[in-house]
Amino acid sequence: QLQLQESGPGLVKPSQTLSLTCTVSGVSLISANYYWGWIRQPPGRGLEWIGNVYYTGSAYYKPSLKSRVTISLDSSKNQFSLKVNSVTAADTAMYYCARILRHPDGDPFDHWGRGTPVTVSS
Amino acid sequence: DFQLTQSPSFLSASVGDRVTITCRASQAISTLVAWYQQKPGKAPQLLIYAASTLQSGVPSRFSGSGSGTEFTLTISSLQPDDLGTYYCQQVKSDLFTFGPGTKVEIK
Numbered sequence: 001q002l003q004l005q006e007s008g009p010g011l012v013k014p015s016q017t018l019s020l021t022c023t024v025s026g027v028s029l030i031s032a033n034y035y036w037g038w039i040r041q042p043p044g045r046g047l048e049w050i051g052n053v054y055y056t057g058s059a060y061y062k063p064s065l066k067s068r069v070t071i072s073l074d075s076s077k078n079q080f081s082l083k084v085n086s087v088t089a090a091d092t093a094m095y096y097c098a099r100i101l102r103h104p105d106g107d108p109f110d111h112w113g114r115g116t117p118v119t120v121s122s
Numbered sequence: 123d124f125q126l127t128q129s130p131s132f133l134s135a136s137v138g139d140r141v142t143i144t145c146r147a148s149q150a151i152s153t154l155v156a157w158y159q160q161k162p163g164k165a166p167q168l169l170i171y172a173a174s175t176l177q178s179g180v181p182s183r184f185s186g187s188g189s190g191t192e193f194t195l196t197i198s199s200l201q202p203d204d205l206g207t208y209y210c211q212q213v214k215s216d217l218f219t220f221g222p223g224t225k226v227e228i229k
Contacts, residue, residue: 037218047158047166047209049218060216096165105172106154107213112165 002026004097004113012091012120018084022097022113023077030055030075035100037109038071038082040093048093052100053080087120094118124148126210126221134227141197143224145210150190154212157186157195160223161206169208170195202228 008020022036029036038050051061053071061069065084073080084091094117098109125148135141145155153173158166168177170186173193183198197204205228210221 039220046207046223047160047211047220049211049220052216052218062217101171103172105152105175106156108156108168108171108177108211109158109166110168110171110177112167115165 002099002111004099004111006095006097006113006116008095008116008118010117010119012087012118013122014088014120015086018082018087018091018118018120020082020095020097020116020118021079022081023079024099025078027099028075029073029078029080033102035102035107036071036073036080037098037100039096039098039109039112040091041096041115042090042093050082050084089120092118092120124212124214124217124219126212126219128208128210128221128224130224131222132225132227134229135200136229137200137202139200141200141204141226143195143208143210143226145188145193145195145221147191147193147212149214151212151214153189154214155186155188155193156211157184158209158211159204159206160209166209200226200228204228 035054037052053059059071068085070083094115096115097113099111101110157170160166174186207223
């Protein structure tokens, strides 16, 4: 059974780096049928796509976050990771990892982790 | 910038009502839209993808339609378990966008 589990510090100081890991069980990260993404949701607000990583290691990011974000994949551990540099209070959010199904008519997020809350505060 | 809008932003309906949520895209995107339900305190769950394909395990009272710039999610008979916020989402040129959400309340 596919499961995604986010992990990482729940509190990060301003200007520091936010680092999260998504551990995937039940399926290999190395598949041409799927790829992997991060989404966040500030308190009381909507969903914001952060970026995706393919099994090849290629990544795509939301343009407004691209200069601060890195998403990488570790196939040996069946994990993928998110790093956000130079965080501010605006990065406070629930962070979700998700699997993305490759489909000719749009690639949906078909499985999600439960999410992990991150607060940016000194 | 590519944008998705949703209407209404909030709706209150009774059990058994037919409910329709609309998602409009700033550019034509063929059928490249998915719909998600997010219950309070939970992660979103996929309901519909490719505009009209029901995700496995999703009740048949949910349906999706549309193409181009206008898409709809319909709940044929609203149930108490359907309360939550509904989001549309699209992907274009490897960039993803979510709509702002529609909060559904049960009267």
